[in-house]
Amino acid sequence: MPPVFVFARLTVQESSRRRLLLALVILTLLVVGFSAWGFNKITTVTRSDGSVLPPEQVALITSQLLIVVTFMYSGVLALSAAVVAGPLISSEVESGLLLSMLARPVRRSEVVIGKWLGLAVLVTLYAAGSALLELTAVNWATGYLPPHPIELVLYVAAEGLALLSLGLVLSTRLSGITGGVIALVAWLIAWIAGVVGDIGMGLQNSALQNVGTISHLLLPTDGLWRGAVYAMEPDAILAALRAAGTAGRANPFSAVDPPPTAFLAWVVVWFALMLTLSIWSFRTREI
Amino acid sequence: MTVPRGEIFGFLGPNGAGKTTSVKLLLGLLKPTSGEAWLLGEKIGDLETRRRIGYLPELFRYQGWLDAREVLALHCELAPLPRSTWKDEIATALETVGLSERADDRVSTFSKGMQQRLGLAAALVGKPELVFLDEPTSALDPVGRHDVREIIRGLSARGTAVFLNSHLLSEVEQVCDRVAVVDHGRVIASGTMDELLSGTAVRVRVSGLDGAARTKLSAFGPLDDEGDQLTFSKLDIERVPELVSTIVSLGGRVYEVAPRHQTLEDRFLQLLEAEEK
Numbered sequence: 001m002p003p004v005f006v007f008a009r010l011t012v013q014e015s016s017r018r019r020l021l022l023a024l025v026i027l028t029l030l031v032v033g034f035s036a037w038g039f040n041k042i043t044t045v046t047r048s049d050g051s052v053l054p055p056e057q058v059a060l061i062t063s064q065l066l067i068v069v070t071f072m073y074s075g076v077l078a079l080s081a082a083v084v085a086g087p088l089i090s091s092e093v094e095s096g097l098l099l100s101m102l103a104r105p106v107r108r109s110e111v112v113i114g115k116w117l118g119l120a121v122l123v124t125l126y127a128a129g130s131a132l133l134e135l136t137a138v139n140w141a142t143g144y145l146p147p148h149p150i151e152l153v154l155y156v157a158a159e160g161l162a163l164l165s166l167g168l169v170l171s172t173r174l175s176g177i178t179g180g181v182i183a184l185v186a187w188l189i190a191w192i193a194g195v196v197g198d199i200g201m202g203l204q205n206s207a208l209q210n211v212g213t214i215s216h217l218l219l220p221t222d223g224l225w226r227g228a229v230y231a232m233e234p235d236a237i238l239a240a241l242r243a244a245g246t247a248g249r250a251n252p253f254s255a256v257d258p259p260p261t262a263f264l265a266w267v268v269v270w271f272a273l274m275l276t277l278s279i280w281s282f283r284t285r286e287i
Numbered sequence: 288m289t290v291p292r293g294e295i296f297g298f299l300g301p302n303g304a305g306k307t308t309s310v311k312l313l314l315g316l317l318k319p320t321s322g323e324a325w326l327l328g329e330k331i332g333d334l335e336t337r338r339r340i341g342y343l344p345e346l347f348r349y350q351g352w353l354d355a356r357e358v359l360a361l362h363c364e365l366a367p368l369p370r371s372t373w374k375d376e377i378a379t380a381l382e383t384v385g386l387s388e389r390a391d392d393r394v395s396t397f398s399k400g401m402q403q404r405l406g407l408a409a410a411l412v413g414k415p416e417l418v419f420l421d422e423p424t425s426a427l428d429p430v431g432r433h434d435v436r437e438i439i440r441g442l443s444a445r446g447t448a449v450f451l452n453s454h455l456l457s458e459v460e461q462v463c464d465r466v467a468v469v470d471h472g473r474v475i476a477s478g479t480m481d482e483l484l485s486g487t488a489v490r491v492r493v494s495g496l497d498g499a500a501r502t503k504l505s506a507f508g509p510l511d512d513e514g515d516q517l518t519f520s521k522l523d524i525e526r527v528p529e530l531v532s533t534i535v536s537l538g539g540r541v542y543e544v545a546p547r548h549q550t551l552e553d554r555f556l557q558l559l560e561a562e563e564k
Contacts, residue, residue: 003365010350013352013353014352095346095348096344096346097348099316099342099344100347100349100362100406100409100410101362103316103344104338104362105365106337106365
């Protein structure tokens with residue numbers, strides 16, 4: 001097996017043996033169970049005249065609640081990716097674990113790509129698995145399904161991958177805890193900057209709008225999150241938001257349009273840049 | 288400086304002298320700022336050459352969540368060795384370092400000494416032509432140290448060159464064919480044990496010698512004068528009777544004569560002292 005896949009396999013194996021996967025699976029099952037119970041309650045809510053909510057209203061409420069629940073999932077994924085990626089290389093350099101392996105015919109780029117690949121598989125599998133469980137539970141409880149479930153999974157996974165890539169770059173130079181904290185703070189700042197951009201849009205203020213745009217370019221997690229939100233919004237909500245004009249856009253839990261193609265192309269370039277930077281940084285590091 | 292195939296080469300130096308840095312440079316883990324070196328006929332940094340090299344780092348650490356057999360399989364895979372050979376390679380390496388009984392135990396349950404043995408086993412898979420051992424016995428008990436010396440001799444017997452980094456001088460003295468002493472990143476002496484440890488130190492307990500007499504005794508080589516204790520650090524054992532009769536003829540009285548072969552430690556300290564001056 002080429003070294004890249006050996007390191008990818010090791011990364012997956014380590015997460016599994018250290019029971020990280022088990023912990024995530026148990027927590028996810030708990031959240032799915034609780035949210036299924038909660039979503040089911042929407043269908044039993046009665047109005048003042050004693051009648052239950054009509055299906056259209058249940059779907060609208062469910063769609064908005066699902067966005068909040070998905071934000072929680074994307075947060076878990078982003079936090080896990082940052083915390084795991086932060087020490088991915090630095091801890092193995094500090095402990096000496098990489099020394100004997102790097103004395104083998106192994107390129108440092110193979111170590112970096114292999115580790116990224118292993119975590120990317122885990123992030124994608126978690127995004128797909130948790131989405132499948134949550135959407136199945138919501139569908140069972142309310143009969144609602146978001147309009148674009150595949151795109152939803154892709155955007156949430158990409159957000160996790162972005163944090164993983166940032167954590168990996170930092171991990172080639174900084175200690176695990178420092179890299180992890182920086183990645184987390186960057187994720188939060190990007191989210192806040194996205195909100196600032198929204199407010200700028202609502203107020204028609206180009207300076208504030210630029211804050212959002214620049215943050216989407218530097219760390220595309222918030223832009224990807226908006227893609228996930230768009231994938232979950234039913235037509236009725238979209239129509240209402242569009243009717244509200246610029247004010248309808250000033251909300252981190254809403255998206256009127258899908259992410260522009262230029263942004264998605266930039267995301268691909270951004271991933272390539274992050275990996276290239278990680279490889280260069282690790283290659284030039286003395287160990 | 289050259290290390291021929293099959294030789295056990297000791298690389299000595301005080302802490303911070305540059306021993307580990309030199310090994311990392313040779314293995315391509317660090318990039319040299321100047322100078323050149325070759326490993327097995329290829330310039331350092333050549334990826335293919337690393338197939339023929341084994342390495343036990345000073346800072347040894349292995350995946351605690353794998354068992355010993357899996358760690359060695361990982362090294363077989365990265366080496367890379369044909370999969371059909373892994374089973375035998377792993378069994379032989381584990382047996383050599385005395386870990387066969389713990390093959391299926393997680394590394395996290397291993398003591399430090401056992402982890403160092405595992406590291407040595409990892410360095411031995413694939414029958415490398417050159418093995419770098421950086422302080423290979425730092426975590427081992429006397430039995431473990433003896434075992435490692437035997438392993439090193441075994442490697443040499445089958446034609447493997449061993450580059451041994453150590454500051455345990457008695458250990459180096461027992462196994463190495465040749466040594467180099469490094470200080471502040473510079474080799475200050477090198478040669479075979481015989482070349483480095485020439486001469487015998489002789490300690491004489493005397494009385495009744497005045498300053499002039501003591502000066503005359505310096506004709507017998509470097510003299511460390513500590514009052515009633517005189518140590519001649521480089522004196523041929525055949526000249527001891529002559530030394531005694533000279534002391535007596537100079538009016539001295541001899542109470543004790545203790546010839547002592549110079550140890551590597553003596554020589555090592557002497558070299559560092561000279562370097563500081």
